[in-house]
Amino acid sequence: MFRPLSLLIINISKHNVASQIKYSTAILPRLSSEKYNIKRKSFGTINESDINHFRSILSENRVITDESDVLPYNIDWIKNCRGQSKVVLKPKTTDEVSEVLSYCNSKKLAVCPQGGNTGLVGGSVPVFDEIVLNFSLMNKVISLDDISGALVCEAGCVLENLDNYVRQHNLIMPLDLGAKGSCHIGGNVSTNAGGLRLLRYGNLHGSILGLEAVKADGTVIDCLRTLKKDNTGYHLKHLFIGSEGTLGVVTKVAVHCPAVSKAVSLGYFGVNTFEDVLQLYRNAKISLGEILSAFEMADNRAICSTVKNLKLTNPLEDYPFYVLIETSGCDEEHDSEKLNRFLSKEMESGHIIDGTVTSEPAKMRTIWNIRENIAEAGLHDGYVFKYDVSIPLNNYYDIVLLLRKKLEGKYTNIYGYGHIGDGNIHINVTVPEYSKEVCDMLEPYIFEQVAKLKGSISAEHGVGFRKPQFIHYSKDESALRLMKDLKHLMDPNGILNPYKVLPDV
Amino acid sequence: MARVLVGVKRVIDYAVKVRVKPDKSGVVTDGVKHSMNPFDEIAVEEAVRMKEKKLASEVIAVSCGPAQAQETLRTALAMGADRAIHVEVAGKEYETLQPIHVAKILAKLSQDEKADLVIVGKQAIDDDSNQTAQMTAALLDWPQGTFVSKVEKTDAGLTITREIDGGLETIKTKIPAVLSADLRLNEPRYATLPNIMKAKKKPMKKVAAKDLGVDLTPRIKVISVEDPPVRQAGSVVPDVDTLVAKLKEGGHV
Structure with missing residues (x-):
C-alpha cells in the first residue's frame, strides 16, 4: 500500500518540476468522463458569441468564465466527479432562467442545473462542458x-x-x-x-x-x-x-411547514445486537406513538471512526450498535413521562444497554452532530464508496456483513448507518484512494444483492451520474420506457442534465 | 476526605438565540429552553471525579432560583452529585438576584453543611459576572483558586493550575477553599440513563433564602439591556482599483 507513494516521492526528486505539476493535478479528482469512460453527446460547443449573449441576459459579473473560478462548480463535494464546464451562469429571476434555457435549447447547448452542490451521486456537477446553471442568487x-x-x-x-x-x-x-x-x-x-x-x-x-x-x-x-x-x-x-x-x-x-415542537428530547443509546435495534424500533412506535420523530441507527464502526476522524466525544462507551431516538411534541411533561416509561422498560428488557437522554438544545445539537457528520468523516480515510439503499428491515443490516467478508483486506472501513424508520441504510466503504478493483468488487454486486432483497438501489440520494446503468435493478422495463418517453416529450434535445438518471438505450 | 459543595445555575441554553425584552428591562426567558450553566457543569464534573478518586466523601449541589432550578439540580445528581439543596428564590426577587446574594447563600450553606471545598463555574453565561467564587471566599475568609484548569491533591491541601492572561499559574492552597472552574478543567460527562433514573431518588432539600438569614435586597440596578449593534451589510466592488479607493476613502489604508 505504501510502495506507490514512495515511488512518487522519488519521482518528484528526480524530475522536480514536471512531477510536481503532475502531483498537484493528482489532488483533483479524475475527470468523470475518463474515470467512467463516457462519450460526449453531440451537443453544441460554447463560443464567445454565446458567452456574450449570456452577458447580455445576466450582466457581466453573473457569467463566470475564469478557469479557476469555474473549477469548484465542476467538482462534487465528495470529490468523486469532475466535469469540464467553461462557464457558470447565476440567474436572479425566473425570466432570466427562461431566457438562458430557451437560448441553450436553440443552440443545443447542454445545461447542468446546480444548487448547493451537496449531491452524493454526481448529479449536480457537469460531466463534459455543460453550462452550470447555479441558483445561489435566487435566494429570496x-x-x-x-x-x-x-x-x-x-x-x-x-x-x-x-x-x-x-x-x-x-x-x-x-x-x-x-x-x-x-x-x-x-x-x-x-x-x-x-x-x-x-x-x-x-x-x-x-x-x-x-x-x-x-x-x-x-x-x-x-x-x-x-x-x-x-x-x-x-x-x-x-x-x-x-x-x-x-x-x-x-x-x-x-x-x-409544520408547527415547531415545543418539547423535543433526544436519546442516544448503546445496543447489543441488530435484532435489539429492530425490537426497540417496534416498541418505540407503539410506546412513543405520535411523538416519535426520528429513529436512527449507526453501527460501532460508523460512530467510532467519526468520533476519531473528527475529534469528537462519544457520550457513550463502545457498543455494537447505537440508536438515536428523537421525540417531538407540545407538552414537555406528557412527553417526558412517556419517554421515561419507555426507557425504563427497554433498559429492563435489555434492548438498551446504556444511554443518555437530554432535552437541552446544546446537548442535543452535540449528539446530532455525531450522527450527521458520519457522511463527512469517511473522507478522512481517503476515498469513500457511498451507497444509499432501501432494504426491508429484516435484512436491513445483512449487506454490511456481506461486504466486509467479500472485501476482506481491501478496505479501511465498512460501516452502515441510517434511518431505520424509513428502511433506508447508508453503507460507506472507505479506502485510502479510489481503486477500480474495489469498485468492480462492489458494483454491481451490491445492487444485485439489494434487488434480490426487493430493495431500492437509491433510497434518497438519487440516481444522478453514478447510477443510471444500475437503475434497472430497481425499476421495471415498462417504467423505464415511460420515463424515456416523458424525457423526450419535455426535453426533446436532451439538454437538461445529460448523462444523468436515465441510461442510454 | 472532603465534602464538596457545588453551585449550579440555571441559564438560557447556549444554543438558544437570546432576545431582549421590548422594554429593555432584561431578556426573554418565558418559554425559552434552559440548561445548566456550562462552567457549572465543569464544576460538577470535577467534584464527581474527586469523589470517584476518593478525594471527596460527598458532593452536594446547590442552586438558587425558582421551581425549575430543581431540573438543573436533577442534572447535577444524574452526573453523580449525592444530594441537592434548592434555595427557593422566585418572582421579583429572582429577577434581581445578584452574585452577592448567591455568595452569601453559598457561604452560609458551606458552614451549615461543613463543606471543605466550594466549586463553582468561573462565570455564568447569562450575566457573565464572574464574582460569585471571589465573594464566597471573602465571606468565608477562605483561600480562593479562580479560573482553575487543573486541581491536584497534595499533602497539605491542593495544587492548582490557573488560567491567566498569556499563560498558566500554579499555586498551592490549604483547604477549606473556594475554586472556580475554567473551560479546560475537564470535559463534563453525559448523564447516563441508569444514573438519570437513580437521580430521581436522590434527596433534594428545599430551603428559603430568608431561613438562611440572607437579605435579597438588590445592590445593583439594571438600567437598560440592549442588543449589540447590528453588523453593517458589506458590498461587492467591481475591481481592485475601486476597492483600494474605497479603503482609502474609509481611512483604512
Whole structure:
C-alpha cells in the first residue's frame, strides 16, 4: 500500500518540476468522463458569441468564465466527479432562467442545473462542458402564511436559512439533513431529498404544495399553488420532484411547514445486537406513538471512526450498535413521562444497554452532530464508496456483513448507518484512494444483492451520474420506457442534465 | 476526605438565540429552553471525579432560583452529585438576584453543611459576572483558586493550575477553599440513563433564602439591556482599483 507513494516521492526528486505539476493535478479528482469512460453527446460547443449573449441576459459579473473560478462548480463535494464546464451562469429571476434555457435549447447547448452542490451521486456537477446553471442568487423568501404554514421561496434558498426564518414564526421546515448549511431547497425538491425528519413529516411529494419550473425550451410551468388539496388534472409538480433536473429546472417552491415542537428530547443509546435495534424500533412506535420523530441507527464502526476522524466525544462507551431516538411534541411533561416509561422498560428488557437522554438544545445539537457528520468523516480515510439503499428491515443490516467478508483486506472501513424508520441504510466503504478493483468488487454486486432483497438501489440520494446503468435493478422495463418517453416529450434535445438518471438505450 | 459543595445555575441554553425584552428591562426567558450553566457543569464534573478518586466523601449541589432550578439540580445528581439543596428564590426577587446574594447563600450553606471545598463555574453565561467564587471566599475568609484548569491533591491541601492572561499559574492552597472552574478543567460527562433514573431518588432539600438569614435586597440596578449593534451589510466592488479607493476613502489604508 505504501510502495506507490514512495515511488512518487522519488519521482518528484528526480524530475522536480514536471512531477510536481503532475502531483498537484493528482489532488483533483479524475475527470468523470475518463474515470467512467463516457462519450460526449453531440451537443453544441460554447463560443464567445454565446458567452456574450449570456452577458447580455445576466450582466457581466453573473457569467463566470475564469478557469479557476469555474473549477469548484465542476467538482462534487465528495470529490468523486469532475466535469469540464467553461462557464457558470447565476440567474436572479425566473425570466432570466427562461431566457438562458430557451437560448441553450436553440443552440443545443447542454445545461447542468446546480444548487448547493451537496449531491452524493454526481448529479449536480457537469460531466463534459455543460453550462452550470447555479441558483445561489435566487435566494429570496417570497411569502409565508403563518396560519397554513405555506412558505413560498426561490429555489436557491439555503435550507438552514429557511429553517431559521420559519422558526421565527413557530414553524419548521419539513426536512432536515446533514448538508442543511449549504444545500438549496430547489436542489432538495429536484432530488426529493429525504433526511432526518422524513419519519415524521413524510417525503417532499407530500410537503411540496406547489412549484414553478422552467422546461428545456424556456417555457415557465406555473404550478406554484399553496393548497393542501387540489385535484384538478394531472399532478404535474411531482414530475419535477425527484427528477433531478432532467425534466425541468425548479425555480420557485411552496413548502408546507409544520408547527415547531415545543418539547423535543433526544436519546442516544448503546445496543447489543441488530435484532435489539429492530425490537426497540417496534416498541418505540407503539410506546412513543405520535411523538416519535426520528429513529436512527449507526453501527460501532460508523460512530467510532467519526468520533476519531473528527475529534469528537462519544457520550457513550463502545457498543455494537447505537440508536438515536428523537421525540417531538407540545407538552414537555406528557412527553417526558412517556419517554421515561419507555426507557425504563427497554433498559429492563435489555434492548438498551446504556444511554443518555437530554432535552437541552446544546446537548442535543452535540449528539446530532455525531450522527450527521458520519457522511463527512469517511473522507478522512481517503476515498469513500457511498451507497444509499432501501432494504426491508429484516435484512436491513445483512449487506454490511456481506461486504466486509467479500472485501476482506481491501478496505479501511465498512460501516452502515441510517434511518431505520424509513428502511433506508447508508453503507460507506472507505479506502485510502479510489481503486477500480474495489469498485468492480462492489458494483454491481451490491445492487444485485439489494434487488434480490426487493430493495431500492437509491433510497434518497438519487440516481444522478453514478447510477443510471444500475437503475434497472430497481425499476421495471415498462417504467423505464415511460420515463424515456416523458424525457423526450419535455426535453426533446436532451439538454437538461445529460448523462444523468436515465441510461442510454 | 472532603465534602464538596457545588453551585449550579440555571441559564438560557447556549444554543438558544437570546432576545431582549421590548422594554429593555432584561431578556426573554418565558418559554425559552434552559440548561445548566456550562462552567457549572465543569464544576460538577470535577467534584464527581474527586469523589470517584476518593478525594471527596460527598458532593452536594446547590442552586438558587425558582421551581425549575430543581431540573438543573436533577442534572447535577444524574452526573453523580449525592444530594441537592434548592434555595427557593422566585418572582421579583429572582429577577434581581445578584452574585452577592448567591455568595452569601453559598457561604452560609458551606458552614451549615461543613463543606471543605466550594466549586463553582468561573462565570455564568447569562450575566457573565464572574464574582460569585471571589465573594464566597471573602465571606468565608477562605483561600480562593479562580479560573482553575487543573486541581491536584497534595499533602497539605491542593495544587492548582490557573488560567491567566498569556499563560498558566500554579499555586498551592490549604483547604477549606473556594475554586472556580475554567473551560479546560475537564470535559463534563453525559448523564447516563441508569444514573438519570437513580437521580430521581436522590434527596433534594428545599430551603428559603430568608431561613438562611440572607437579605435579597438588590445592590445593583439594571438600567437598560440592549442588543449589540447590528453588523453593517458589506458590498461587492467591481475591481481592485475601486476597492483600494474605497479603503482609502474609509481611512483604512
